[in-house]
Amino acid sequence: EDWRSREKIQIFQYVVLKWTLALLIGVSTGLVGFFNNLAVENIAGFKLLLTSNLMVENRYHEAFMMYAGCNLILAAAAAALCAYLAPAAAGSGIPEVKAYLNGVDAHSILAPSTLFVKILGSIGGVAAGFVVGKEGPMVHTGACIASFLGQGGSRKYHLTWKWLRFFKNDRDRRDLITCGAAAGVAAAFRAPVGGVLFALEEAASWWRSALLWRTFFTTAVVAVVLRTCIDFCRSGRCGLFGQGGLIMFDLSSSITTYGTPDLIAVVGLGIVGGLFGSLYNFLVDKILRTYSIINERGAPFKILLTVAISLLTSCCSYGLPWLVKCTPCPPDAQDQCPSIGRSGNYKNFRCPPNHYNDLASLFLNTNDDAIRNLFSGGTDNEFYISSLFIFFVGVYCLGIVTYGIAIPSGLFIPVILSGASYGRLVGTILGPMSKLDKGLFALLGAASFLGGTMRMTVSVCVILLELTNDLLMLPLIMLVLLTSKTVADCFNKGVYDQIVKMKGLPFLETHAEPYMRNLVASDVVSGPLITLYGIEKVGNIVNALKLTGHNGFPVINEPPFSDAPELCGLVLRSHLLVLLKGKRLFTKDRVPTGSSDVLRRFGAFDFAKAGSGKGVKLGDLDINQEEMEMFVDLHPITNRSPYTVVETMSLAKAAVLFRDLGLRHLCVVPKTPGRPPIVGILTRHDFMQEHILGLFPNIKQHR
């Protein structure tokens, strides 16, 4: 990829920089993750405190107005930020990161403005009481931070740094983004190993074992930063920042022993969880398609939709707890019960002294605290079955209708919430039939939902292990994950894959589709092929650039310079633009330029891949009529060994080649001599199912 070899000192700079960047990504992501939690806990805590204080004074209407009002303002602010500043910041962000790491350069996914909006919007959205998580946005934030640091900031804001020119190629950038995504998971869950495995299992499309170590280093830095910050806050210097807002629960007190009935219960939990999970995916897909109609009408509609959902959420959270009766406080409660005048887990909510409202403890709480309540072990009678049922239905539906509104919204927390309530519900219903702890049931329920929606397995497993810090329940978690994933895979794809597909991002699957075996490479080559000659007229190049959107042009050597027309290589649009912009190599006649000339006239890094939005644009060219008639030698900037396939190569094999090597262009050459030396160019889009099925409607679609 890099067409000039590097010297020793540069390699050293490169290695140092690589690790420095990993360190910086870790530190920044850790700090942002902490700041995020701090802000959410304080804003939401303050809001909940105000509400409960008003309720203690029996001013219920004012309390609702206050609660709904706060939510509304936060939601509207988050939506406005998203709608006007950075539409790409809406949603989870994991599908976008996944697509980017697959090689899709979608517009502005990792721009600094997206980063900014993602952080603030996520804080607003979570603090507004939506059933959304901050985990997906954290992954996106981590990736944005990595991209921001890797580009040396943004030229737009005049923050560039010379050393970073080493990172101007696809692979290094992908590596950085992978580290960033892993750091995001690590910051969200405080799970360094889980972060690495998440990046490996879900995010990355290419993986080298060298990257493993760097990623792990980054996530470990995140863990250290988070731990330092939380230690700092433990002394109460961080306002309402309670237990850290990072789900961390301890089940190790309950010793995990289980018999056959327990295992059957767990398998049943997994099967039903898988069904619910795939239903979740199905409904999210439908909702997203509906919302996209509304969202497309413009920013005001986006905000309106968000406000409507916010009102719905407020009504549910505030209204539903009125339905259940009060629970007497457990005699051995470690926490103050009911908690009055502070943010605690036993919500008073209109109850007589020494009683609390169990549904309010779930609904009128931050999502993290609700999860912690559901997971809590040794408290078998904390929740009524009816409360758990109402909460499960409420959160399941709210989670579905909330995803798709124009705020940064993670999917982990809704899924964990509904899964945990489902698990605890099942556990409570089974009652004495199973010896397992109810908190463990909640954990297994959450695992079954995660397996059913995300279809991630190892990373979810390890994240849950790291959250519980206990290896002994590994077999149960694995069993439930395996069951639910298998069940859910019968119905549809994972939620992130669904979203990637719905957004129309050209994602290359690992496996070639079966029908590709019956096609050959030349079958799917499309469009008129524009070739350039080795020494080409400037005007022709400008025209080619103007008339097509192609990013790669094959270069052909013609008889005066070779015996027969032959494929010389491939030249990239960006390199052509740099060459034309430079103008220094234009010649009056068809004469070759030595490559030493190029080295002399262009800096070593002029041709390196520019950051997003930083490259030379076609409009930047200023070429007069006289120059249009001149010639320029393309050989020095041509990639002389492009990967090629013969036109009769099976498409499936070409797809494997394209995907495994992470190519952007694949030249198709003719099998028999005597024809033009290149048949066409395959790009990512030519391997997409839509394109192939468009060309061959008769192919039966498998699956």
Next chain:
Amino acid sequence: EDWRSREKIQIFQYVVLKWTLALLIGVSTGLVGFFNNLAVENIAGFKLLLTSNLMVENRYHEAFMMYAGCNLILAAAAAALCAYLAPAAAGSGIPEVKAYLNGVDAHSILAPSTLFVKILGSIGGVAAGFVVGKEGPMVHTGACIASFLGQGGSRKYHLTWKWLRFFKNDRDRRDLITCGAAAGVAAAFRAPVGGVLFALEEAASWWRSALLWRTFFTTAVVAVVLRTCIDFCRSGRCGLFGQGGLIMFDLSSSITTYGTPDLIAVVGLGIVGGLFGSLYNFLVDKILRTYSIINERGAPFKILLTVAISLLTSCCSYGLPWLVKCTPCPPDAQDQCPSIGRSGNYKNFRCPPNHYNDLASLFLNTNDDAIRNLFSGGTDNEFYISSLFIFFVGVYCLGIVTYGIAIPSGLFIPVILSGASYGRLVGTILGPMSKLDKGLFALLGAASFLGGTMRMTVSVCVILLELTNDLLMLPLIMLVLLTSKTVADCFNKGVYDQIVKMKGLPFLETHAEPYMRNLVASDVVSGPLITLYGIEKVGNIVNALKLTGHNGFPVINEPPFSDAPELCGLVLRSHLLVLLKGKRLFTKDRVPTGSSDVLRRFGAFDFAKAGSGKGVKLGDLDINQEEMEMFVDLHPITNRSPYTVVETMSLAKAAVLFRDLGLRHLCVVPKTPGRPPIVGILTRHDFMQEHILGLFPNIKQHR
């Protein structure tokens, strides 16, 4: 790869089988791992008990004779098994597994006899008191079990199974072996996540995220099996099986807080550990080269060498503890001190009552118990500095001289042993300057040695985390690993890479070497190219098979069947043999056979890749003179879309293609028309540094 598409029911069978095999591999590896530990603990425990009983009676000479004699017999038995039955079972086995997963089909690496000898030999070797581990052999054992199950047993022993015909291709086999290797690590360390990461980081050359989940499933099964077995043994039904022989230590009692001086100490530990680690690699390399001269002289010499080392080890273990003075028992010892008449950790060894010999606790003990003693926390004064120093020097040297003798010998335990004693030594010397626990120092020392020799990072880190079951010391372990690996990388390569290279296995590196950029594909094509015609005379094929060792032959279409000579594809030696053996398609004249004929006359799985040693051999052919003159149509068995590169393709890019797609043959085609349609075939050997440097001695060797 598979040239016939499969039907639904077959896909179902395939998936079920895949998971069943993963389950079986997990269960078998777990059981074997447990059996291994059980046997070692009982044999070694019995031996140590006898010795110490004799010592209590002051019969020191007899005690030594007994000790050395037991060791000698065990060692000789293990060596004899290795030397006569399965020479491939000697050594660690990890390099071989690594090479196999890289695509090297070395002879008998995974044969059933190797499996058998590996298990018994490893038990003998470890029980004989050698400074060797059972971890490397466990990995090899896991891989052998996977291969054995995946081939449906061995045809030699009449154990085949019909369903397994699905697994007769390279990829599925590699997947199975990967699972097996991960299961081996999991069984050795009881670290399921560590096993997965080990397979990912060190063993596998190709990785798909689908494999991640299957591997994890396997390792989790191993963990469950081990746990069940150990629970079963806890009641004392397993003889001298003490704490399980699986290193499992608990540092969680000591809260990890550290300041700047501690960090400096840790970095220093890492630097020195890295130096020692690379020195270890260097010395192991030298020793291996020396031993190979001896070992090459035949099996008796191998046994002789083993016996000599065994005597040396016995002398050291028995003799060195005489040098140190006795230590008074700690008043709060939980264990019996000194332990008389049973296998305990406080060895009496000639000491007055209430005293123990600390060096004997390390030397006259199983390696696992010695490591547990070194790691033990809260026991700052358990060992004298002088004892630790003697033990460190002794184990370091013994570990080096032991690797390379003809017994299955892992490298993990020697490295952990010397690293832990080094770390504890440093910790004891530093004394009050550092607040860290001495046991933690031992752990960090072990980590530094592991980083310095194996150069694995994430997996070592996770394995150590799982062993200690405490996430809080992650930053320190990472710091020390990062330091030692960086330091050691300045000097030489990891020990496994070294061994792979020394054994002459053609291992393909991930990165192309820099000098490859200046070469093109046609530069390294070697040897006379043998091509076959689309419809070829049987005699010519037989000759080609006889005269060359090539595994792939390009097939060329000639003018009667095409306009110009063109490359039709590639045919494999094994397929040719099956076709010739079948004889059914021989024709008198040059006429094409329809592919439906082939389908009719050959079963669907006749051409599937046979197990090692199971394919049709050249000698099996029985073709008479008349048949030699007949023709056979090769088109039906030709792979019509081989991957090709143009002869001017840069060698570096061709190497990336070859390695990333896991190819075995890469066709080189000419750039200009009018020449034969194929220039040559590149195989694994053509990318080896030795081959290229042989062709171009002028290339300066980087690094």
